[in-house]
Amino acid sequence: MDIVVLLKQVPSTESLVEISEDGTSVKTDDVKWVINPYDEFAVEEALRVKAAHNGSGSITILSVGREKAVEAIRAALAMGADRGILINDPEATHCDGLGFARILAAAIKSMPFDLIIAGQRAVDGDNFLVGSAVAEFLDIPAVNMVIKEEVADGKIKCHRTVEGGIVVIEASLPALITTQRGLNEPRYASLPGIMKAKKKPLEIKTLKDIGLDASAVGTPMTKIISLKYPPERKRAEIIEGETAADKAKALVKILHETARVV
Amino acid sequence: MSKGVLALAEQVDGQFRKITYEAISQGRRIADDLGCGLSVAVLGSDIKKAAESLGSYGADSILVADAPELEEYMTDTYTHTIAGIVNDKNFSVIILGASSRGKDLAARLSARLNAPLAMDCVAVRLDQGKLVATRPMYGGKILSEIIFEKEPRIVAIRPNSVDIAESPRAGTVEDIPVVKGNGELVFVEKKLDTGKLELTEADVVVSGGRGMGGPDFSVIEELADLLDGAVGASRSAVDDGWRPFSDQVGQTGKVVSPNLYIACGISGAIQHVSGITSSKVIVAVNKDPEAPIFAKADYGIVGDVFEVIPLVTEEIKKIKGA
Numbered sequence: 001m002d003i004v005v006l007l008k009q010v011p012s013t014e015s016l017v018e019i020s021e022d023g024t025s026v027k028t029d030d031v032k033w034v035i036n037p038y039d040e041f042a043v044e045e046a047l048r049v050k051a052a053h054n055g056s057g058s059i060t061i062l063s064v065g066r067e068k069a070v071e072a073i074r075a076a077l078a079m080g081a082d083r084g085i086l087i088n089d090p091e092a093t094h095c096d097g098l099g100f101a102r103i104l105a106a107a108i109k110s111m112p113f114d115l116i117i118a119g120q121r122a123v124d125g126d127n128f129l130v131g132s133a134v135a136e137f138l139d140i141p142a143v144n145m146v147i148k149e150e151v152a153d154g155k156i157k158c159h160r161t162v163e164g165g166i167v168v169i170e171a172s173l174p175a176l177i178t179t180q181r182g183l184n185e186p187r188y189a190s191l192p193g194i195m196k197a198k199k200k201p202l203e204i205k206t207l208k209d210i211g212l213d214a215s216a217v218g219t220p221m222t223k224i225i226s227l228k229y230p231p232e233r234k235r236a237e238i239i240e241g242e243t244a245a246d247k248a249k250a251l252v253k254i255l256h257e258t259a260r261v262v
Numbered sequence: 263m264s265k266g267v268l269a270l271a272e273q274v275d276g277q278f279r280k281i282t283y284e285a286i287s288q289g290r291r292i293a294d295d296l297g298c299g300l301s302v303a304v305l306g307s308d309i310k311k312a313a314e315s316l317g318s319y320g321a322d323s324i325l326v327a328d329a330p331e332l333e334e335y336m337t338d339t340y341t342h343t344i345a346g347i348v349n350d351k352n353f354s355v356i357i358l359g360a361s362s363r364g365k366d367l368a369a370r371l372s373a374r375l376n377a378p379l380a381m382d383c384v385a386v387r388l389d390q391g392k393l394v395a396t397r398p399m400y401g402g403k404i405l406s407e408i409i410f411e412k413e414p415r416i417v418a419i420r421p422n423s424v425d426i427a428e429s430p431r432a433g434t435v436e437d438i439p440v441v442k443g444n445g446e447l448v449f450v451e452k453k454l455d456t457g458k459l460e461l462t463e464a465d466v467v468v469s470g471g472r473g474m475g476g477p478d479f480s481v482i483e484e485l486a487d488l489l490d491g492a493v494g495a496s497r498s499a500v501d502d503g504w505r506p507f508s509d510q511v512g513q514t515g516k517v518v519s520p521n522l523y524i525a526c527g528i529s530g531a532i533q534h535v536s537g538i539t540s541s542k543v544i545v546a547v548n549k550d551p552e553a554p555i556f557a558k559a560d561y562g563i564v565g566d567v568f569e570v571i572p573l574v575t576e577e578i579k580k581i582k583g584a
Contacts (some may be wrong), residue, residue: 124399126382127369129372129381169336169447170448181510225394233557237561245573248563248577251574
């Protein structure tokens with residue numbers, strides 16, 4: 001099994017995100033960068049699939065990003081992936097989701113693969129787009145939000161989460177799946193793992209290296225015209241009362257008569 | 263007449279999901295603003311009868327693909343069929359719900375049609391002739407406004423974000439051809455808990471966090487039941503195995519927009535709070551008066567969840583009984 005994991009480096013979910021002076025981008029100077037949590041599930045699942053196939057084949061971590069994304073790829077290699085590829089190109093910094101997907105698909109086309117695993121979304125843009133778009137550009141099936149999978153006989157059987165439950169779908173390989181929380185518990189990199197990761201191959205490529213002309217990436221078709229913070233709440237009105245029963249009664253009165261939500 | 267708006271219906275076992283009415287109602291408003299017609303595409307098996315009812319929500323025409331292979335949502339057949347309609351009829355806007363299935367379809371359609379997509383929108387408006395979509399990013403820490411540089415513009419709206427409005431129109435039914443997939447995707451089975459209300463669609467969500475102290479969420483379940491709401495959980499409650507992953511609310515779980523969100527024993531970590539900010543009213547119950555959740559809530563009670571919540575439940579029962 002040759003597996004490709006699509007990985008993005010994102011601000012950690014504990015980070016405060018601040019809007020830049022230009023009003024259409026966010027400040028990234030003081031942000032703590034991590035592997036997108038959903039991509040961490042993808043790395044872990046790739047390791048498990050490979051192990052279930054007697055460790056044959058290889059796991060490639062593929063990312064589009066700037067120089068610092070190397071840290072995220074190294075972290076995935078420390079978990080046990082075999083090699084990393086970072087597409088770092090100034091022309092690749094301002095594309096939209098479909099542009100990223102075209103770059104990723106172009107890079108994947110030149111390598112053998114049976115399975116692609118990606119996060120269902122990156123927790124920065126929250127677009128839920130890139131995985132499906134990569135599959136479309138490679139003309140392979142995709143199953144999103146997978147919470148359990150099983151590879152056998154050239155197929156992958158996936159439990160996909162939907163509202164109110166799961167749907168079981170079988171896709172023929174090669175296929176792309178995206179992860180759902182609950183799929184697995186990502187391992188921590190061991191110290192030997194971290195040492196080994198430093199010697200694992202990690203290539204940094206440009207668009208030209210993967211045979212893609214900048215014009216083929218396409219100009220962004222969506223444009224952010226403004227960013228703002230969600231409406232701030234004032235500090236909660238604390239409901240006072242002699243007893244818990246008094247407080248409960250006062251709260252329900254407000255919810256019923258003032259807020260009109262019960 | 264300018265190119266029309268296409269809304270996509272979502273059905274499970276022949277029943278339209280609530281998001282269908284939200285997508286059609288919003289599609290009607292956009293069509294009115296653009297001065298064009300609204301079509302609704304309905305894909306399913308034995309679905310024609312149900313499809314006819316959608317005219318009352320503003321559909322000028324109802325495009326029905328009715329075939330056994332459309333009984334279950336499958337990415338390939340649905341994408342092929344809808345892309346076929348769009349290429350044939352040349353719509354300027356495609357609007358659908360950002361449910362699990364809707365997100366899957368929206369993403370694949372965007373790539374297929376090379377069409378710009380605004381995913382998981384909480385609002386859509388027309389500003390000087392331009393369609394502007396508002397969507398949360400960073401798990402709700404930021405709201406972005408997006409414009410589209412090309413047509414068709416695909417807008418996937420977050421459940422519970424826009425109003426449903428009846429607006430009777432002709433609803434002329436037209437059959438459309440089914441374009442099947444190539445067999446690379448096969449439906450095996452589905453396991454749905456039909457009695458369980460989906461968090462993202464619930465009008466009331468009652469969530470528990472670390473302060474629950476264990477997997478006993480019965481006081482929360484009882485209150486949620488009484489209010490026809492859903493039960494949620496913080497990441498730590500899920501990490502500790504007290505609740506299933508599907509209950510998690512927050513940046514790495516589900517983002518919810520109920521009328522009423524009640525946070526029980528939840529401290530208010532930023533990754534949780536970002537997933538609830540679009541709730542209309544937030545109530546927090548926590549023993550710790552310094553808990554950050556109180557800075558992000560509308561109303562708070564400092565107290566023990568196991569004491570306060572049953573009392574709240576009793577009070578609401580009194581109102582409901584009255």
